[in-house]
Amino acid sequence: MKASSRKRVAKEIVIDDQFCKGCNLCIEVCPRKVFAKSGKRNRSGYSMPQAADMGKCSACFLCEMTCPDLAITIIEENP
Amino acid sequence: MHPLANKYIRKRTLPLIFCPGCGDGTVLNVFLRAVDDLGIFKELALVGGIGCSGWLPTYLQSDILHVLHGRAIPFACGLKLTDPRRKVVVFTGDGDCVGIGGNHFIHAARRNIDLTVIMINNGIYGMTGGQVAPTTPLQGRTQTSPYGNLEPPFDVCDLARSAGATYVARWTAAHPVQLLKTIKEGIEHPGFTFIEVMAQCPTQAGRYIEGTSNAGELLNLLKKRSVSQEKAKETPPEEMTGKFVVGKLHHLTGKKEFSQAIYESFLPEKSR
Amino acid sequence: METLVIHGNEACARGAIAAGCRFFAGYPITPASEITEVMSRLLPRTRGVFLQMEDEIASICAILGAAWGGAKTCTATSGPGFTLMQEGIGWAAETDTPVVVIDVMRGGPATGQPTSSSQQDVMQAKYGSHGDYEVIVLVPSSAQEAFDLTVKAFNLAEVFRNPVILLTDEIVGHTREKVRIPEKVEIVERRKPATNPADYVPFRSAAKGLLDGMPAFNQGYGILVDGQLHDEFGGRAGHKPEVSAAMVERICRKITDHADELADVEEWMLEDAEIAFIAFGSPARPALRAAKDARTQGIKAGFLKLRVLWPFPDKIIARVARQARRVIVPEMNMGKVFREVKRVVAGNAEVISLPKLGGEVHTPAEILRSMFSDQ
Numbered sequence: 001m002k003a004s005s006r007k008r009v010a011k012e013i014v015i016d017d018q019f020c021k022g023c024n025l026c027i028e029v030c031p032r033k034v035f036a037k038s039g040k041r042n043r044s045g046y047s048m049p050q051a052a053d054m055g056k057c058s059a060c061f062l063c064e065m066t067c068p069d070l071a072i073t074i075i076e077e078n079p
Numbered sequence: 080m081h082p083l084a085n086k087y088i089r090k091r092t093l094p095l096i097f098c099p100g101c102g103d104g105t106v107l108n109v110f111l112r113a114v115d116d117l118g119i120f121k122e123l124a125l126v127g128g129i130g131c132s133g134w135l136p137t138y139l140q141s142d143i144l145h146v147l148h149g150r151a152i153p154f155a156c157g158l159k160l161t162d163p164r165r166k167v168v169v170f171t172g173d174g175d176c177v178g179i180g181g182n183h184f185i186h187a188a189r190r191n192i193d194l195t196v197i198m199i200n201n202g203i204y205g206m207t208g209g210q211v212a213p214t215t216p217l218q219g220r221t222q223t224s225p226y227g228n229l230e231p232p233f234d235v236c237d238l239a240r241s242a243g244a245t246y247v248a249r250w251t252a253a254h255p256v257q258l259l260k261t262i263k264e265g266i267e268h269p270g271f272t273f274i275e276v277m278a279q280c281p282t283q284a285g286r287y288i289e290g291t292s293n294a295g296e297l298l299n300l301l302k303k304r305s306v307s308q309e310k311a312k313e314t315p316p317e318e319m320t321g322k323f324v325v326g327k328l329h330h331l332t333g334k335k336e337f338s339q340a341i342y343e344s345f346l347p348e349k350s351r
Numbered sequence: 352m353e354t355l356v357i358h359g360n361e362a363c364a365r366g367a368i369a370a371g372c373r374f375f376a377g378y379p380i381t382p383a384s385e386i387t388e389v390m391s392r393l394l395p396r397t398r399g400v401f402l403q404m405e406d407e408i409a410s411i412c413a414i415l416g417a418a419w420g421g422a423k424t425c426t427a428t429s430g431p432g433f434t435l436m437q438e439g440i441g442w443a444a445e446t447d448t449p450v451v452v453i454d455v456m457r458g459g460p461a462t463g464q465p466t467s468s469s470q471q472d473v474m475q476a477k478y479g480s481h482g483d484y485e486v487i488v489l490v491p492s493s494a495q496e497a498f499d500l501t502v503k504a505f506n507l508a509e510v511f512r513n514p515v516i517l518l519t520d521e522i523v524g525h526t527r528e529k530v531r532i533p534e535k536v537e538i539v540e541r542r543k544p545a546t547n548p549a550d551y552v553p554f555r556s557a558a559k560g561l562l563d564g565m566p567a568f569n570q571g572y573g574i575l576v577d578g579q580l581h582d583e584f585g586g587r588a589g590h591k592p593e594v595s596a597a598m599v600e601r602i603c604r605k606i607t608d609h610a611d612e613l614a615d616v617e618e619w620m621l622e623d624a625e626i627a628f629i630a631f632g633s634p635a636r637p638a639l640r641a642a643k644d645a646r647t648q649g650i651k652a653g654f655l656k657l658r659v660l661w662p663f664p665d666k667i668i669a670r671v672a673r674q675a676r677r678v679i680v681p682e683m684n685m686g687k688v689f690r691e692v693k694r695v696v697a698g699n700a701e702v703i704s705l706p707k708l709g710g711e712v713h714t715p716a717e718i719l720r721s722m723f724s725d726q
Contacts, residue, residue, distance in 0.1 A: 016080055019093065023100030023281075028295030029253070046099065065112070065255035068104020069095055070084040089575070092586060124568045126416070137575055137587075142568040144419060145577040146412065147438055153376075153409040157416025157424070158568060160400045161374060165420075165569060183412075186405040345398045 008059040009077035013051035019071040022046030026063040026072060032056040035063065083111040087120065088138050096134050100294020102252030102278025106199055107135050109255050110168075113262040114139075124165040126155045128175035130206045131280075132199040135170045149179030152187045155194050163193065163338035166266055173200040173214040177235055181213075188242035188271045192337035195265045195272040198235060201280035202288065209283030216321065219288040236275055240329045245270035247329035251277040251301040254325065261327060269336045277301050277323065353532045359497035359523040360427075362530050363453055364389035366501030367425045369536040372451070373399035374422035376413035378406055378432060381465040382521040383455040386427035407432035411439030411452070418448050419576060421567030423505055423541060427453035429521075430463060430472055433479070440514050441480030442578045444602055447554065447562055449508035449515075451501070456520040456632075458710050467710025468521035470632055470683040476516045477661045483599050485606035487613060488516045488661040492635040494528040500658060506539040507613075511605060512562050518660065520683070522633040522712055541565055548572045554598070555583040560605050610662035617656040620646065624653025626722050627675035627700075629668065629692055631657040633712045634681040641718035650722065660688070665695045672696040679721050681705035681713045 013034070015026075020042060027035040027049050034057045038050035051057070064072045088111075097104045114120055125136035129148035136143045146154045151169045159167045176184055176198045187194060203221055204210040211224040214235065218227040239247045246268040250258040258276060265272035279285060279297035286292045289300060305325040306314060314322075357365070364386050367375070375394055377387035387403065394401040400417070404410040407428055414424035428436060433454040443450050458464025459471045476488045487507050491497040497519055504515040544551050544564035548571045557563040566572040575585035580595040588594040606613075619642060621627060626645070630638035635656045645652035655671055657664065672678055678700050680689040689704035696702050705721045707713050 019080070019095070021094075021099035023294045025100055025105075025294050025298060028298060044094075062255065064081070065108055065259070066105050066252070067108060068097055068099075068101050070081040070088070070104075070108055070111075073081045089586075091584070121571075122569060124420075137577065140573045142419075142573060143575050143577075144416065145575070145579065146415075147442055147578060150408065150412040150439075153404065153412035154416035156402070156404075156409075157374070157376070157413040157418070158420045160402070160413075161417045161420025161422045161567075162569065182405055183409055186409070341400055344395055346395045348396050 010054065010057045010059040010074045011077045012075040013054065013057070013063070014073045014075060015048065015050065016071040016073070017042040017048060019069040020046060020048050021069055022048055023068060024049055025066050025068065029062045029066045031060060031062065032058055083115055087111050087114065087140055089140055092138055095138065097131065098282045100279065100281045101131065102201065102276065102280070103132050103135055103199055105252040105255055106197065106258070106276055106278065107138060109259045110135070110262060112259055113266065117263055117266060119166045119266065122164060122166045124158045124167045126151045126158065126167065126169045128169070128171040128180065130172035130175045130204070132170050132172040133175060136168070149175055150183065151175065152180060152183040152194065152196065156187060156192055159192060159194060160338050160341060163342060167194050168266065169194055169196045171196060171198050172205070173198060173202065173235070174204045174212045177233055177238065178213050185238070185242040188239055188244040188273065190337040191243055191245055191270045191334050193269050193271070195274070197262070197274045197276065199276045199278045200235065201278050201284050202232070203280060203284040205280050205283040209287050215288065221287050236273065236328050239273035243271065244273045244329070245331040245334050246272040248327045249275040249277070249323065249325050251305055251325065252279060253298045253302040254305070268330070270331070270334060352534060355530050355532065356527055357494060357530055358385065358525050358527045359491065359494040359519055360385035360455065360525065361389050362494045362497035363427065363501045363517065363519065364393060365532065366498040367451065367505065368393050368397060369532065370502040370505035370538050371423045371540070372425045372505060373397060374414060374417040374424040375399070375426065376402040376404045376410040376417070377426050378404055378410050378428065380429045380432045382457055382524050383427045383429045383453065385524070386453060386455070407435040408439065411436040414450050415439060415443055415448055418450050419568055421541070423449070423509070425451040425453065427455065429455050429457045430459045431461070433472060433475065437479040440486065441482055441484055443514040444480070444484035444486060445482070445578055446576050447512040447602065449512050449565060451504045451508055451515050451517060453501070453517040453519065455524040456518065464710050466521070468633060468683060468712065469708070469710065470520060472518065473660065473682070473684065473687050476518050483603055485603050486514050486516055486661065487511065487606060487659065488518050490518050490631040490657060490660045491523055492632050492656065493523065494526060494530050496658065497523055498530050498532065502536055502538065509539040509541060509565070510561065511609070512565055513606060520632050543570065552583050553585055554581065556601060560601070560608050607662060611666060613659055613662055614664035614667055615659040616664060616667055617658065619654040621653035621655060621671055621674065623651055624675050625651040626677045626679065627653045627655060627671050628679050628681065628718065629655045629657070629671070630681050631660055631688070634683060637713050637715040638681055638718050640715035644715060644719055645722060652722070663691050663695070668692055668695040672700040675700050677701045677703065677722070679703045679705055679718070681707065681718050681721070683707050683712060
């Protein structure tokens with residue numbers, strides 16, 4: 001992640017259901033409330049979050065950096 | 080899988096051993112970015128102590144020593160001094176670093192040997208089930224302080240600084256952006272770098288000391304308890320109870336780095 | 352060839368340097384401090400790193416880290432420090448790390464007799480750390496052997512990728528004698544694995560149960576060295592009973608399977624001996640004297656000196672016992688190696704313990720007298 005003055009835009013937030021442990025830190029740290037519980041469980045039985053409202057996302061990358069399981073990847077619009 | 084995980088993590092060791100919501104995972108996340116940004120993967124030599132935080136380096140594809148409880152720092156000294164070009168990073172917990180490891184910690188700081196020690200502080204001995212630690216807050220209830228901890232905790236950054244560390248910083252798992260910058264600076268700093276990361280422990284400290292295992296709530300508690308250096312200057316001591324100062328707390332250049340001192344002290348071979 | 356008059360401690364230090372030791376971390380302790388002092392003078396002239404660490408635990412850990420950093424390494428201590436180092440020695444055995452640990456035995460237990468000799472650590476040298484593991488233990492009886500066996504210790508550490516203990520004692524350490532240092536000393540060089548990094552399986556036995564070379568950090572191997580029981584790749588395996596068992600068996604058999612070739616003894620007139628003295632370290636010298644005196648008196652005495660104590664030379668001892676009808680074991684402890692000899696002899700001969708405590712070594716007369724005692 002490089003410091004840049006270019007405005008970054010998130011096209012998609014991918015949550016890897018193989019590694020997510022449903023800790024919901026992404027829901028907690030997102031300053032724009034993009035995340036919400038999905039109501040679905042992954043193969044390990046964890047209740048997973050989802051990026052419910054991409055429109056609000058400001059591409060701050062806090063979710064991606066905080067995720068303790070490296071399960072979140074932000075796909076950028078123009079990387 | 081995140082591209083950084085794909086690039087640096089040992090796939091056969093996944094999934095990560097950390098409990099859901101553990102601050103250790105965030106530190107690993109940030110550390111991978113630091114390694115990638117600095118481009119130092121080939122020079123990395125990692126050492127992990129015993130405890131949850133000690134597992135952190137074992138997930139990377141670099142060369143790693145997973146050593147004895149409290150002894151990560153002397154192992155790291157051996158690695159550093161056999162080739163000072165190495166970037167030696169130690170991952171340790173509060174018990175590992177200043178409980179059993181206290182003596183090695185203060186002497187390595189005194190020597191100002193170029194190591195980066197990242198101590199992840201959850202205020203408890205987590206791996207063994209949640210016993211009291213040298214960093215547990217007063218009154219904290221744990222498995223070995225069931226009526227409340229009677230021992231005042233260390234201010235480990237203070238200890239590091241007085242022992243001679245030349246780069247001292249503290250952040251929390253709620254400050255990944257700042258932590259990334261600090262880790263990069265700390266690794267580049269030619270001297271003893273100590274970075275304390277206050278981290279949430281949902282399973283042990285969360286349940287026993289804070290009364291919740293909700294990672295988000297615990298993270299918010301860390302944020303609330305963090306006080307910037309500027310703010311701390313204006314805050315009376317009574318209001319600082321239960322809080323801690325975050326930021327780059329101490330940065331000294333010009334003190335001789337130890338491995339350099341050793342290598343400069345070599346003498347010509349004596350003829351018999 | 353260089354001839355020096357030096358004590359055993361200095362001989363150990365010079366042997367280490369000759370063997371290629373370029374990293375030493377130690378802590379002062381009587382009667383071993385001279386080793387640390389001599390290393391502090393010699394190492395900087397070889398571009399080797401000398402450290403006096405904050406304690407013995409830091410010392411053993413620093414040399415273990417340095418071994419993985421690529422150096423031949425060593426530390427030196429005595430009883431109390433040796434006790435502190437046991438966790439590190441166990442870690443070294445568990446991780447196949449080559450290091451040499453010198454223990455200059457003194458009177459124990461606890462603070463004991465710092466300035467007097469003993470052989471009380473003989474079992475601790477083998478069984479000091481928790482868990483199942485093996486070490487090789489060498490026991491010099493003179494300053495020359497202190498030099499020679501220290502070199503051998505380093506070579507064995509390299510071949511077997513294991514901690515090797517050089518178990519000397521205060522008398523050997525502090526007695527000044529002639530030591531001949533050859534121009535060229537035969538050493539086993541640190542060898543990188545023959546396999547390239549992409550295919551290298553770090554903890555898989557290669558030929559004869561030994562490992563393929565010793566990688567160092569930052570050579571591209573990406574090696575995970577873990578004190579927890581692990582699989583061949585270094586990955587955690589404590590939760591897998593078969594893998595855990597296999598790993599412990601491998602590190603033990605790595606040494607025990609080579610017990611016969613590791614045996615190193617000196618024999619004197621054992622072919623027709625009726626009474627055999629089996630000794631090691633300082634008592635070996637009065638024991639040989641006693642055997643020679645016995646012969647002049649017409650007694651068929653023989654002498655066996657152990658230079659490698661562990662693995663115990665079962666086959667050789669058994670052979671001696673088939674010839675001799677009485678075996679005498681003088682040692683400066685309560686009678687520890689005596690029990691090993693008795694185990695091996697298994698009733699084929701009478702085994703007599705000749706313990707001596709207090710710090711002084713047996714006199715030849717004492718050992719001679721023991722031939723006639725009824726135990």
